[in-house]
Amino acid sequence: MHNKMTMKEIARRLNISITTVSRALNSKSDVGEKTRQAVMALARELDYTPNEIAASLRKRKSSIIGVILPRVEHYFFATILKGIVSSAQKDNFAVILSESAHIPQKESELVGRLIGMNVSGIILAPCRNEIDISYNKSMEKNNIPIVLIDRMPKNYQGHFVKTNDFHGAEIAVKHLIQQGYKKIAHIRGHEYSSIAEDRYQGYCHALKLNNMEYNPALVKTCEFVNKEEGYYFTKELLLSDDKPDAIFTVSDEVAMGVYKAMGELGLNIPVDVGVVGYSNSMVSNFIYPTLSTIDQPGIRMGETAYEFLRSALDDTEKIRQKVFEAKLLIRQSSVRRQL
Amino acid sequence: MHNKMTMKEIARRLNISITTVSRALNSKSDVGEKTRQAVMALARELDYTPNEIAASLRKRKSSIIGVILPRVEHYFFATILKGIVSSAQKDNFAVILSESAHIPQKESELVGRLIGMNVSGIILAPCRNEIDISYNKSMEKNNIPIVLIDRMPKNYQGHFVKTNDFHGAEIAVKHLIQQGYKKIAHIRGHEYSSIAEDRYQGYCHALKLNNMEYNPALVKTCEFVNKEEGYYFTKELLLSDDKPDAIFTVSDEVAMGVYKAMGELGLNIPVDVGVVGYSNSMVSNFIYPTLSTIDQPGIRMGETAYEFLRSALDDTEKIRQKVFEAKLLIRQSSVRRQL
């Protein structure tokens, strides 16, 4: 069990000051070429690894960014994470990952802890669309830049990266209409989720554009946004008087429940009922029939969020915002003529 | 832009020493009840968040653990990560996540950086099964405990959490045999991956146990272990003279390629060819026909790895090892009588 190498030790062995060692290793000016070489060589030989903790204490900022996601194992968030981690790694930035589990209070706590760790910035996928304390804590009080991803409060003014959920829903529903479906239901997410709200609005907008009547009985609101609810609401919808002939769901996962219910009811997708999901999860392309869905470029969103954060560290004025356009992937579940 | 709250500031306002503030906040002894209350109250009021960077510099250890995974967006790893993050959060431990991208040298670099960040331990899913430098760097030289997860070098002696890949493969193949399949192919992973090797050995073992001939032409080795290779090798297998009537794949993802190839060849699963995958990915239960596969409890593995690491921090002697038993999930893709 070796003792840990420090600059002090290198300085001692070379008979120079710690200051010089520091300068040499960080390739700053104010250090002679020979001494720099000597320091570098010895550092390599002794397998010196800089103590970034100490450095960031002194510099009052770290090369660590914090990431807070509602759920880490969820595929879409996992791809966002991938984008963040892989691009952060190129810059030698570390990523501290935490999970809010969709609990606003936890989210706020986590922001506090991240600040305590001197992270130089935070990427946050908020659980709700409220004006939130987390944001204030980070940005205004501690001057740590924050980039919101995927969801965000209304009238939010800061950095963000999202997809155009309104438009995504709109083209999904428009597509169903073009396929000849007449009564299109929507299984949506909570009211306090900005993405669910946007998708719902997009759904309404598409109906209006095509002179189709809006029927509140055809809109169901999930609590947990999972398969079980998709299953439950599909049964409810299809066993009611107002039987829809198409269902647009807020997520692919919910659509999985729709499929299951359809199977039990002996209904054919897409002949009897058309289905369009949201997110282009792995599953959607392999399920039978393949599920039409809206593609969200998770990895690129993660990368972009990281880049925004990085540049916000230097230039604090400019506000960076990016809306990725949603893309409709037409597959079997919504194409009537196919059969 | 407020200035950051520090113990010094709290001390100044209460006219006491920083020492006392520290002791009060960390609820140590040697501090009076009234002063403790006062400190706590003021800290809350000022929204003080401790600077953990400074603390961990002084204490020479942090409440941060490092996690290195080959790929973060891969479902199985994402579930492991979930297990780690959610249990770490309960202890107020932070998780630094990095990705080795299956590159051993990167893996080794990352271990170095994590050590530089004073992490108190590392959970590592190694890319290869070589005796690796990363491990030595962490454990022996710096005395930072490390827990390997999922894969590991041969003859590895330290802490680990894995599943019984040998047995998993064995029961998968045994199941195919019991279903009456006679020529069972195996699409496997790299030789230098311990899990691929174990599964391959399990495959061989099951054949031997059932007096079935081992035919090297029926074993294909992937380079990247993805859909494309599954597709490619399936075509190769089924267009050859030695046409198998069942395929056991090293992962569900590879099995996706198998499905695609089957579709193009007009072959029915499971009638013409039986398929069993590995990992119980989300997809497997929704694809048509549903894919029989081996379940790996990713979340529990992550949780266990974290617990091992935590307890290794206190008790450095004991070596902790856990092998989760693999579980066969029989679904449609391997059940012949169904049709």
Next chain:
DNA sequence: ATGATTTACGATAACGTTTGCGGCAAATTT
């Protein structure tokens, strides 16, 4: 040659904590 600038380095003080040591009352024991 003389002054002005540049180069290369060191001494010192931070950054915000924790901790060993010691002080000094009050409380308790002998």
Next chain:
DNA sequence: AAATTTGCCGCAAACGTTATCGTAAATCAT
């Protein structure tokens, strides 16, 4: 009543860096 323990607290030194400032020597311009 003296001796000891206990409770509460502060001083000062760390932890391993980096930033600021100063300074001797070397180089430059005049």
